[in-house]
Amino acid sequence: MNLPVDWNPAVQAFVYLAAVLVSAKPLGIYMALIYEGKPALLNQWLKPLENFFYRFSGVDPAKGMDWKAYAVAMMIFNALGLIMVYGLQRLQNFLPLNTMSLSRVPPDLAFNTAISFASNTNWQNYGGERTLSYLTQMLGLTVQNFLSAATGMTVLIAVIRGFVARQAKEIGNFWVDLTRSVLYILLPLATVLAFFLVSQGVVQSFKPYGKASLVQPLKGETGQDVSEQILPLGPAASQIAIKQLGTNGGGFFSVNSAHPFENPTPLSCLLQLLAILLIPAALCYTFGSMVGDLRQGRALLLAMTLIFVPCLLVCYLAEQGGNPVFEQLGIDQSANALQPGGNMEGKEARFGITDSALWAVATTAASNGSVNSMHDSYMPLGGLIAMWLIELGEVIYGGVGSGLYGMIAFAVLAVFIAGLMVGRTPEYLGKKIEAYEIKMVSLVILIPPILVLLGTAVSVILPAGKSGILNPGPHGFSEVLYAFSSAGNNNGSAFAGLSGNRFYYNVALGLAMFFGRYWLAIPLLALAGSLAGKKTVPQSPGTLSTHTPIFIFFLAAVVLIVGALTFFPALALGPIAEHLMFKGSTA
């Protein structure tokens, strides 16, 4: 009953996208009820727990905050997370649950990892199984996987309230939004997913690493006999579930979701893929539901999907097409019933090309830095798609919360541009878009490219930056460009040939991640505050409707044009040059 090979990738992609889009609506509406404090089963059953949280920490849930108080609360909370992750790494050799007696993490790496996890980037300069103790993974990384995701959701909800509120100062209570995100959304979903992942073979154990006697012993580096293999363990499934649901992406193990203990089967791969896009897609409906017009949310979701599908197609074709160099060596790269074929360097046999390309495109679209194949070994155009999706600003689904607030910024920009064309004061969802709003939106759209391009330019000039490059030629430039794209847009995946774990990159990428996160979140909260204070303008026949196919295409075009114009010169020096070299070498 195997389907013909040719159809399999298309059917897999269709089933996957359909599953995401179908589950987005109910989950999105559920989340809207949660944030609005309306009854939705779980928040009735767990109400006493929620109330205990507020009593214990002195939160008055009925009291709203203006945007500045909201921003201050968010920054305080994120600073605590940063300090915690940093401290745990620096002290892990004195703390319990360090079963493998790992030493303390050096300060620059600890700094990088702390920002990486607080900012929902999850860039990995650490190598999980050889760097971090079980305690650091649990109390540091797992916690930040939840809290950084919840932070993104709170900022988004505040922005949505800005549109909903009328002549108000307040945009909600940060502590309430945060608590509800964790209690009613992230934790229940993670529990279910973690359980399924364990059933597939993802490890979940506090035992020290296991040992196996090798069937065929081998000679080590210095000629010594090696007859045992280390089998790493740890509380992995619990962390991996939230790593995907929260669009975090930081691996429990060094190679992330390519590791057989982190992603053992095609089913675990599908479940994780679903988890990656689930909440970002569903939040579109949360947005629609809260502004009282589901079509508004659906329009943003469709604009995202419109960009996603062609990207997937190009990436898949580039990888399945294989490497012309392999062709010259007489290797069989054809796809047939017995082998996936294509460019299999840096890919796992169980995932082949289809699941690898799906994963690469979904994770780079969604600011989820996890990988199940090595992007550095992708064909130039395959790698280009991954890099460019990140550079679009992580708004194609994007991170939980952050993806949609980025897309809302683009929608405001699109409305503004349309307004300029017809000469009317632009309005979005009944709120007049004026100079202040456009200033904030410009910050949100311009800061990441500045971080990316400036960081890349400086790094390819400085010896400290150049010496980390692995691959020669344009591909080496791509490694650096990818690193800053990933850090500046809080994605977290890498062209991992770049030696990121050195002082220069730990600091430079750490700073890029920090500003890429908070310099966007704060202007957005300011935008929310300004919108909340405005009156709602009644709809008139001249109002631009923002749910129609025309607007959806227009919005997608604005995202694509901004992304293409900003990054084309840099991409031309990297993947595009490399692609042309291939054409030259095989002509």
Next chain:
Amino acid sequence: MILKQLKTGFLVFVLLTLLTGAIYPLTMTALAQKFFPSQANGSLIRQDGKVVGSSLIGQNFGDPKYLWGRPSATAPIPYNGSSSGGSNLGPLNPTLRNIIEARIKKLKNADPENITPVPVDLVTASASGLDPHVSPAAAFYQVPRVARLRKMPEGEVQKIIRRYTTARFLGLGGEPVVNVLRVNLELDRYGNKTKS
């Protein structure tokens, strides 16, 4: 205002850390150990009372009488379980070409009569460096060599390979794969059986 927020923030942080960083992983561990003890502890394969590997983690096989798995780029030794990693070599990198050429040569030297083109996954490094599988094409490619060196009928080797082949999930997800370690353990068992 900031002082009060600091205190609130600290207390919320403590509670959420306990909930998501202690209660949640501990509960999941308890559930995992109860319902899926084998999977939760690394899907170990035991033989004669000792652990000979995990069905999810590949091992390095270079002896021609064994089925070979994916090349592994882990350092310092291949299939190093304590340090997963891929080659990260770019597609045009001359080093990649040289390494792959050497791998093809090694395969040809071990079985000069085999003139069919080499399946791509048999000469390219996996992403994790621990890939437990090869494609069925890569497994069948090696059948003549393994059968000859073990003095087994080719059909028997193929039968063993088929036994440890996993089809696509629901005929749709992932790729069909052969578990290399399991095949090799079975090949050794077959040899022992015929000897005794």
